[in-house]
Amino acid sequence: MNPLYWLEPWEPSPTVVIVMLVAAVLFARGARKAKVSFARQLSFWFGLGALYVVLHTRLDYFFEHEFFMHRAQHLVLHHLGPFFIALSYPGAALRAGIPFNWRQRFVRPALQTRYVRMTLDVLLHPVVAVVLFVGLIYFWLLSPIHFVAMIDWRLYRVMNWSMAIDGLMFWWLVLDPRPAPPARLSPGRRILIVIAAIPPQILLGAFIFFSTHELYPVYSICGRAFTWLSPMRDQQIGGLLLWIPGSMMSVIGALIALRHWMRLSARGRLRNERTARPGAGARPGTAPSAAQPRSAHGTR
Structure with a gap:
């Protein structure tokens, strides 16, 4: 079988293609100007490629017809892909990839509007970030909601996009290498929020794994991709994927956030957090990556 066969989309989506192309073009244009290291470029392309694979290839058939494959898809959408994109710290490159006139006329005024600033302040609040990160996993795994999401293609795409976007916001907060300000959270808070997200994931994964009855019959009703795998075994593997990976x-x-904390402390950068005025160094509505592009190179 031709390997390219697996790269063909199971259900073509212009939205996925446009979003991926825009992100790729902006990063490729800006990486040269922002002098992004090879390691960071590799991290970004791996994360973006992982998101594309689980959103727009023939593997999507298996994600729709096996619970453990669905959990693997969301592990990439919510954790792996956004994690590596955030680890590359691409904000400076993406910003540099936007033409200067566009940044002045459209991007900056949009980020300075009251509505955008308030929305970002709410979504990127540490408590809200943890609740959304864990809450979306629980929400989409509620049996009645999961059933509808898997049979309605529109809700299915909303589910996948919500996981990917939320993952990007959460890991962007956690893996920001800068002191605060200009980062939204101090290194200590970054560690706390990611640790707070661990127990709920373990509890839900363990509940699914140890459940004695089939929680998600939609896969049996619609037909399973792997007929040799029993529904309960499929469910147990899916619970383990949520529980352990x-x-x-x-x-x-948390370990990477701790590493950033120790590095900033060794360089005396944390003193700025105690003496700086809250909000100094970044506009209230500006994304953490775009506020101080030069600091991205100095703190790596």
């Missing part, structure tokens, strides 16, 4: 990604995120 999902939690381990959070542990790795």
Whole structure:
């Protein structure tokens, strides 16, 4: 079989293609101007490629017809892909990839509007970030909601996009290498929020794994991709994917945030957090990556 066969979309989506192309073009244009290191470029392309694979290839058929494959898809959408994109710290490159006139006329005024600033302040609040990160997993795994999401293609796409966008926001907060300000959270708070997200994931994964009855019959009703795998075994593997790899990604995120904390402390950068006025160094509505593009190079 031709390997390119697996790259063909199961259900073509112009939205996925446009979003991926725009992100790729902006990063490729800006990486040269922002002097992004090879390691960071590799991290970005791996994360973006992982998101594309789970959103727009023939693998989507298996994601729709096996619970454990669906959990693997969301592990990439919510954890792995956004994690590596945030780890590359691409904000400066993406900003540099936008033509200067566009940044002045459209991007900056849009970010300075009251509505956008308030929305970002709410969504990127540490408590809200944790609740959304864990809450979306629970919400989409509620049996009645999951059933409808898997049979309605529109809700299915909303589910996938919500997981990817929320993952990007959460890991962007956690893996920001800068002191606060200009980062939204101090290194200590970054560690706390990612640790707070671990127990709920373990509890839900364990509940699914140890459940004695089939929680998600939609896969049996619509037909399973792997007929040799029993529904209960499929469900147990899906619970393990949420329980172990999902939690381990959070542990790795906490360790990276701790590394940033120790590095900033060794360089005396944390003194700025105690003396700087709250909000100084970044506009209230500006995304963390775009506020101080030069600092991205100095703190890596």
